[in-house]
Amino acid sequence: MATEYGRQGYVSPGERRHRLPAALRAPFEARSWREFGYVLLSLPIAVVLFSWTVTMVALGAGLLVTFLGIPVLAAALASCRGFGALERTRARALLRLEVADPEPLRMRRPGGFAWMGAVLKSGTSWRHLLYALLQFPWSLFSFVVAVNFWAYGWALLTYPLWFWVFPMYAGQGGLQLYGDEHHRVYLDNPFEITVTALVGLLFTLATPWIVRGLTTVDGLLVRGLLGPSRLSARVVELESDRGVVVDTAAADLRRIERDLHDGAQARLVSLAMDLGLAKEKLREDPQAAARMVDEAHGEVKTALQELRDLARGIHPAVLTDRGLDAALSSVASRCTVPVRVEVDLPARPAAAIEGIAYFTVSELLQNISKHSRARSASVDVWQAEDRLMLQVMDDGVGGADASRGSGLAGLAGRLDAVDGVLVVDSPAGGPTRVIAELPWRS
Structure with a gap:
């Protein structure tokens, strides 16, 4: 059996406002410029992070023969965690990527040695270190690809507006496409200028999607290495679920207690009082006592029905059987x-x-x-x-x-x-x- 969800044929107000296809409006959307800005910022940040991390790890590893290597390595890992917080903030601001903070350090007791041990034993710290090492080559690749596509795309697209610079100031007919000692090819006639602009248009339209693909990999790195691990996320989820189960069980116990107190227990107390009165009247007025016993019999039936309903609410016997x-x-x-x-x-x-x-x-x-x-x-x-x-x-x-x-x-x-x-x-x-x-x- 299959069930479909959704409202077919529904178009959101945002979709109705856009007249141009997504491929044509992508170069002018704020999202594209945010992602391009993310790629531009990634390279200088990655250079600083990579240089600092490699220097500190190498220094700490070299000093491991003495005790000084341990605090140096711990400082390197702690600084990587600090850079990780910066990267999560940057991804949240520019990529609109919501990544939860990883689990904090778990220290059994306060103190410097306990802190160093917690940092060195934390898998989160080492994942941040791995991010620092992987981010640099990927940021360099992303920067080169994005900047070249973006620059060449807009330069070729706007070539009809600035090609006059070459004959006026460079002494040549236009942008040189090919040249050797005997022959040179310039983009200088209207057909070539138009084709150049069309090629630039293709580059310009493709660039936002290329940058989006690059930042998708960035998002995977941030989410996978700087966010909480699956194990820790599962632990948090299980702790939350355990709280829900405890609260639910406590609410069920309160409901059962309330039902017993207000229902069957109250009826049984009233029944005991009625039977006591009937016992006193048994010799003086047997008929009145009989009526009271008959009423008490009805109360017993009602109390039994309430107890059955309560038992069914706890766990029905028919379900078990x-x-x-x-x-x-x-x-x-x-x-x-x-x-x-x-x-x-x-x-x-x-x-x-x-x-x-x-x-x-x-x-x-x-x-x-x-x-x-x-x-x-x-x-x-x-x-x-x-x-x-x-x-x-x-x-x-x-x-x-x-x-x-x-x-x-x-x-x-x-x-x-x-x-x-x-x-x-x-x-x-x-x-x-x-x-x-x-x-x-x-």
């Missing part, structure tokens, strides 16, 4: 609109994933009952490679938005804690389609 198909059919039967349920799974996923899938669909169906004003809904569950896919649709009024801090945002956070994804497609007027994707983990 019969799987998602029966459990989702059960929760769909309690929805206020007709719900079609289709579960196509070759096997049962992991119990934890199965539980998250159940509560995800349950909460989405509750939202449909409360807010959608729909006439019908559907639930589809299937496996796509190593992912469990859920799709809940309704024909209601739409307008659901997970970015507003609603229950959908909390649901998205819960799914994200287990490497899941929640996608909401709910235009105003409907219909609403919610896709949840979970790892299979059988």
